[in-house]
Amino acid sequence: MITPLSHNDRQSPDPSRPQAIVIGAGVGGLSAGALLAARGYGVTIIDPLDAPGGRAYAHRQDGFVFDAGPTIITAPWMFEDLWRDCGGRLADDVQLLPCTPFYKIRFDDGAWFNYSGDRVAMEAEVARFDRGDVRGYRSFMEESRRIYEVAFEQLADQPFHSLTLTASVLARLVRLGGYRSVYSVVAKHFKNERLRTIFSFHPLLIGGNPFTATSFYCLIAHLEGRYGVHYAMGGTNALVQGIANLVRRNGGVIRLGQTVETIQTQGRRATGVRLTNGEVLAADIVISNGDPATTYGKLLRHHPRKRWTDAKIARGDYSMGLFVWYFGTNRRYDDVYHHTMLFGPRYKGLLSDIFGRQQLADDFSLYLHRPSAVDPNVAPAGGDAFYVLSPVPNLAGSTDWQAMAETYRQRIASHLASTLLPDLERHVVVSKVSTPLDFRDRLLSWQGAAFALEPKLLQSAWFRPHNRSEELDNLFLCGAGTHPGAGLPGVLSSARIVDGLVPAATTFTARSGGRSSP
Template sequence: MSSLTLDRPPSPVVGSGARVPHAIVIGSGFGGLAAAVRLGARGYRVTVLEKLDQPGGRAYVFRQDGFTFDAGPTIVTLPKVFEELWSVAGKKFSDDITLEPIDPYYQIRFDDGETYTECSDLDAMRREIARLAPGDVEGWERFLAKSKDIYEVGFEKLSNVPFGSLASMAKVLPDFIRLQSWRTVHGLAASYVKDPRIRIALSFHPLFIGGNPFAVTSIYCLITYLQNKFGVWFPRGGTGALVKGLVGLIEGQGNSIRYNSEVAAITVEGGRATGVRLASGETLAADIVVSNADAAWTYGKLLPAEVRRRWTDKKLDNARYSMSLFVWYFGTKRQYRGVPHHTILLGPRYKELLRDIFDRKVLAPDFSLYLHHPTATDPSLAPEGCDGFYVLSPVPNLASGIDWAHAAEPYRRAIAEFLGRTVLPGLDENIVTSRIVTPQDFHTRLRSVLGAAFSFEPVFTQSAWFRPHNRSEEVDRLFLVGAGTHPGAGLPGVLSSARVLDSVVPHGADLARES
């Protein structure tokens, strides 16, 4: 097929007669959708290009046999970041989205059957800590105070800072030192409480953003305060309702999303991003390009090697990538009313299992699981009388060499057997629909390097300035959003990466005058 080259499309004209600059956003994950909304509000005509047949990226929605499964994010922990996006677009969040509170937040089930329940009531939490570890109540309270301090600096002050220079990094080093950011999440928790179970309960959260609690910077202890301050929420209709709402904002601004449109390359002339070339051969011109693709994929696959000075092939090869995920979505013909919305089921090992996943990169016979039960909150996501679930197991990324074409089904069966004898009795005979996602799917469907579920691992040496910058270091007028850039993975992180664009992308009218 011969390639089709499109000249710069004619732009709409504002009242002054000025040209409206064109922005291309690669990928319609939450970071890309949020970027498109913000760019639309800042005077750009925006085209979002999505490889898949519907929006969402990791937040894709699977629908089968009457069940609705959110593929990726499952909860909202900071509603204000969504409310701000709707406000930017001149809309009211609550007109489109209904958030249901989840309380208790989650239950941890230890291998011996003991449980720990996290909830919003601090007095109830004191009783829960005292029940398991009476000597740790005072330490737990001090940890919460520390978590608040970390949140106020690590998120409120720094999540929207571009970190485009070493000077910007040097400016916050005193805060990092004061907050003991050189310590790991588990290390900081362990300095406050002694019981191994409470240490786990205070430190497992980085696993939801791709980090090993024994390796990532203690800045991520802010998650504890974040959930206690703002709560844990589930959008009615699932997180896919948020994706649909953001698409509505973009289209309401007069902008568009093109599906089945995989970007093969970012075009560069004179050190400046000028548009993209699609896998079909079609080229599209743009004044700026924003990539919500995996950051390592953006640099290693979409930009030519000759324009890359920092993110060279060698640097990308030597980077540390997050673990991947094995996710099994399934529906049952019965309801499990006693199972909470979120359950974390721990296996017999914790630290050693994480070492197998992150360092040794072997598929261990044991596992720890996150069980998501959305129909506990929103029964409309399953046929009447049925239940929908997804169970997630952290696993090594594709650097492990695991052949998931052969390993997936035995692994699924082992998980099903475990769930059936613990929290979902009679599971096997009640399953009516099933789907699995493996690290190979993260690589082939989502174009994630090594099938890493969260891009670069959020260790200190790959955070803030050390992470790929929101304004590309390599090419002018190229910008990055999403899990692989600052501030990192998770819904608050990727939406904050789009907010950073407000400080590094020129306003559309200013760019039009420059042109």
Template sequence: MLTRFDPAFLSDSGASPRAHAVVIGAGLGGLASAMRLGAMGYRVTVLDRLDVPGGRGSAVVKGGHRFDLGPTIVTVPQVFRELWAACGRQFEDDVDLRPLDPFYEIRWPDGSCFTMRQDRSEMEAEVARLSPGDVDGYRKFLAGAETRYWFGFEDLGRRSMHRLGDLVRVLPTFAKLRADRSVHGYAARCVKDERLRMALSFHPLFIGGDPFHVTSMYALVSHLEAEFGVHYAMGGVSAMAQAMVRVIEEQGGRVRQEVEVDEIRVADGRARGVTLTGGEVIPANIVVSNADAGHTYDRLLRGHKRRRWTGARLKRSRWSMGLFVWYFGTRGTREKWSDVGHHTILNGPRYRGLVKDIFLKGRLAKDMSLYVHRPSVTDPSVAPDGGDTFYALSPVPHLGHDEPVDWNKMAETYRARVQSVLERDLLPGLGEHLTESLVYTPETFRDRYLSPHGSGFSIEPRILQSAWFRPHNISEEAEGLFLVGAGTHPGAGLPGVIGSAEVLAQLVPLPQTLVQS
């Protein structure tokens, strides 16, 4: 039975109707957008197919262990403070953010390690310990990272890049900063030690990029860490998502879980609302999609002729890698493995070769590098008394290559490999303490998050897939349609998806103009 949206929801008691905004997806980009739209005066409805808010930043609980499913590192906390301030609130009143020291430790197979901290003198001492001749080059790298931060994050990242003229005006700066050079290429020009080159160039992997091909503009992440630190939200990123929902609801908005948008309704060239998979029609003055940009254009606009983001163009796009994530709990280990901190990066024997297998060849290698998250050293609430909660993340090929991995057959085999590496290099005796276990593969990302090819971070942030070349925040396919989240400008990562909502607020019309028209 077709059920239409109740128009009474669009108005306050006794007041004239307010412009209605529908936000597709309760990921952090969608929730941040709903907060900003609510602050502008829109009545907002957020629609999400999962049973909890947060999208990839949600969590599941098994056997007393809370597993944060996605992002674990919070950088640039001021973007959250600015978001809350735009809603007339204080971020610290709703979220307990803890600075981490150290940020993380990087380990190599030869037994060497590198500890990342915020203090500049301590970092220079760490560089000197690893490679004495590279201290000056490290300073040069950080200076360039800061320059790229002011241009790439504070300038380009905080405004829309949907007009070709926006790109033309910044081309001289791109040329001056050698944006054509990769992050690894930039690091290699500054330092000579291969381990240090890895430590300064791997950050694009956190947003789905190949360090050997992603533009050197992303070296700005090193400045973000050095300037603003690395933080953890007590309760996990999922607690931040819950706090965002509370703000939306207190603004008069509504967040509906376990409902899936089937199609964006377009009439006379304008987005008019959405249709849910159950047939319910929800009209709206504007539609904001936090769904993956590929899913938005290929699926949600499938009945509408597209000019720019056609199916053929999406097939030609390069997508970020897939992710294999093993979430596991242990008992009686809180005091065990005392040398293992909140974040650890375990390098395999190869860097360039492994990245090439993942991004270019689409081949599941026998060796691996792992990002290991142990939040229980900071937040004991994530695990039962005396226990630990972990996740180990391995970058793997996405499902769009010619011979994709069949994870129905390979998941347990690969999980066992991950466990073997952890027992050998980081967590000896792990198997004796295991309790809970949960595995996410690229197939999970495809099915749970509707991510094209099961990619972990949407479209890869190469130079010709960034800024103007990336799906725009204001869609050219239908008036009144806007995009936020990892697949649009400015890109993936918590600062990027929160920033996309800031850009959205600059683009949407004032709600009273829509009602008057």
């Protein structure tokens, strides 16, 4: 078990190494920093929070541990490869537990669907809803596999910096139907509306509207079926602590509670960063794990930009916001599963309210996370740790979250009490809420959007902020807002891309005699 890291590193990276500064200690920034430190860079990661994690931070109170954000781990081999390439072994630091089923899905009238990677069990579940759609399930999973083999296996770890490459790739993706939405592909295979909901909701896990997200994200069904859904004992933040340790084992430094105010530039080069306390740190390369809109619109507001101008940033379509209630109870609810999706009475109409009209609806759909179902370390004995997440409009909408947060929490609590968690409010002993205001103010997310740019076709691949900045030669981007997108596999892939783009450390050693060049 890894001890949580919340202290600030006091040492500095080896000054004889070329210097890399990483802005943000989220999973993408930590992973990029760990890979570069293993390659010989002196890595400094800077983050305003008091512990690593970013969106994958952990809240800890009175013996309860709440993952702040991602809770679903797919493609565990990507973490195994990260540990290997940084001189470690994942199994020595983190225990991953497979989840069976992946989720339990509850409809508003009380009907349930158990979603798993077992094809026989899944066909039986589909047949319970509509026997005629079993054939559609088989054909959908085959289409998901085909999309996965191109969009994930061939393209997710490739940089999209060339229009020529993009044109050739898009031709392949058009043949796969990338111009269609996830929902339209699912609807082609399933006639039953509930099954259409079940097999199309996955883009919401990465900030997309199933009715507008590119059908590339149909690959998630095959990805989950092939590699499973896993939980890290201690919470997803245990993975974060493990990656932070990989950074430190290879000589990197993580400076917490410090905020980058400006990326310093000279011509087309980033020369380092200036912190809000006035300190200036020099660097050979700079990597931003922050929201690209914040990176360009705030950290580079002084720099003349050709592509990511203020006007272009303002025209972007950003993901929905999230309302998250973290709560601990002094009793256990052992009939509640680890991962539960609770769909409300509307699907398309609710998503139109969130993404289109950007208004807070009276109804909602929820994701309920109960890690204490499998992990005794996240709650005191006899208690349960929960978080419940509701997609809501981002701050481009007009909701006054300071006034609305408690009212909305009470509405969610009432719904949970009437469905899955009887007498809930009487047993809550720890409570904390997070709204789009927290994403904006605490995580520095543009418009309080939980996943940066919405994953639509013309905001994907080449159309997304590039992993090598278009504005500066030695500025690189990783994380949810750049290619390939949000979700743990996406941000890990972005770190891999950056690692492949950054020149060898010896390039700078030969040029500067072992000293970083300002």
